[in-house]
Amino acid sequence: MIDYSGVSVDYGAVAALRQVSLSVPKGRTVCLIGPSGCGKSTLVRVALGLVPVTSGTVRVGGQDLKPTTIVAIRRRTGYVVQDGGLFPHLTARQNVLLMPDRLGFSALDRLGELAELVRLPLDALERYPAELSGGQRQRVALMRALVLDPDLLLLDEPLSALDPMVRSGLQDDLKEIFAKLGKTVVLVTHDMPEAAHFGELIVLMNEGRIVQSGALRDLLDNPADPFVKSFIEAQRRLTTL
Ligand SMILES: Nc1ncnc2c1ncn2[C@@H]1O[C@H](COP(=O)(O)OP(=O)(O)OP(=O)(O)O)[C@@H](O)[C@H]1O
Numbered sequence: 001m002i003d004y005s006g007v008s009v010d011y012g013a014v015a016a017l018r019q020v021s022l023s024v025p026k027g028r029t030v031c032l033i034g035p036s037g038c039g040k041s042t043l044v045r046v047a048l049g050l051v052p053v054t055s056g057t058v059r060v061g062g063q064d065l066k067p068t069t070i071v072a073i074r075r076r077t078g079y080v081v082q083d084g085g086l087f088p089h090l091t092a093r094q095n096v097l098l099m100p101d102r103l104g105f106s107a108l109d110r111l112g113e114l115a116e117l118v119r120l121p122l123d124a125l126e127r128y129p130a131e132l133s134g135g136q137r138q139r140v141a142l143m144r145a146l147v148l149d150p151d152l153l154l155l156d157e158p159l160s161a162l163d164p165m166v167r168s169g170l171q172d173d174l175k176e177i178f179a180k181l182g183k184t185v186v187l188v189t190h191d192m193p194e195a196a197h198f199g200e201l202i203v204l205m206n207e208g209r210i211v212q213s214g215a216l217r218d219l220l221d222n223p224a225d226p227f228v229k230s231f232i233e234a235q236r237r238l239t240t241l
């Protein structure tokens with residue numbers, strides 16, 4: 001669904017991505033993980049044409065990402081940012097229906113079905129983002145990402161701002177939703193247990209490069225680099241009570 005080939009991104013003097021090649025298979029969930037600043041968000045944003053590449057190529061759904069294809073690719077892609085990115089002056093319902101309205105589609109009949117899918121109470125749809133809990137805001141953001149029935153979902157730390165109980169509940173709900181809808185999902189996380197929960201494929205990044213990708217077991221049993229071991233050990237220290 002996404003093919004990154006030798007992608008580098010420089011922000012001025014900062015090399016955010018260095019020669020990254022990665023294939024995201026259709027219908028699978030891939031988790032991007034790595035320390036802060038390693039380039040995870042940049043890699044996601046590249047697939048939407050939000051960040052220009054310095055070198056390399058990106059293909060999404062078999063199309064080269066270029067100025068003439070960006071709009072079509074964005075319409076087939078749902079994107080959720082860390083804080084949900086809802087418009088504060090629109091109700092949840094208006095946030096979800098914004099894009100369909102602009103494109104001239106009626107999505108009203110999808111609202112109930114989507115609310116049920118993400119387990120959002122219907123009355124919450126009439127509230128503004130500030131009147132929702134963090135977990136509800138993320139559910140609305142997910143509805144907005146799903147409303148045009150995209151092939152691809154890009155979720156940049158969708159659960160990081162949530163408390164552990166809400167987070168764990170949403171992890172289960174999201175996994176069920178991904179399986180039910182059969183979407184291709186790229187999910188960014190800081191948290192190895194979360195990556196293990198979702199990711200058939202875990203992609204560990206550091207300093208703009210992919211250090212290792214594989215199943216959790218591969219990373220645990222055959223670390224490709226001392227960084228993989230130290231990253232996993234640091235995560236273990238965080239999660240052992
Ligand atoms: N618009 C920008 N201008 C300049 N530098 C940027 C810009 N966006 C990101 N960077 C830099 O590029 C590098 C990669 O950033 P990116 O946001 O992709 O990291 P990340 O892995 O998503 O980090 P985090 O886990 O903290 O969200 C960082 O060094 C960051 O400071």
Ligand SMILES: [Mg+2]
Pocket residue numbers: 040041042156
């Ligand atoms: Mg980020």
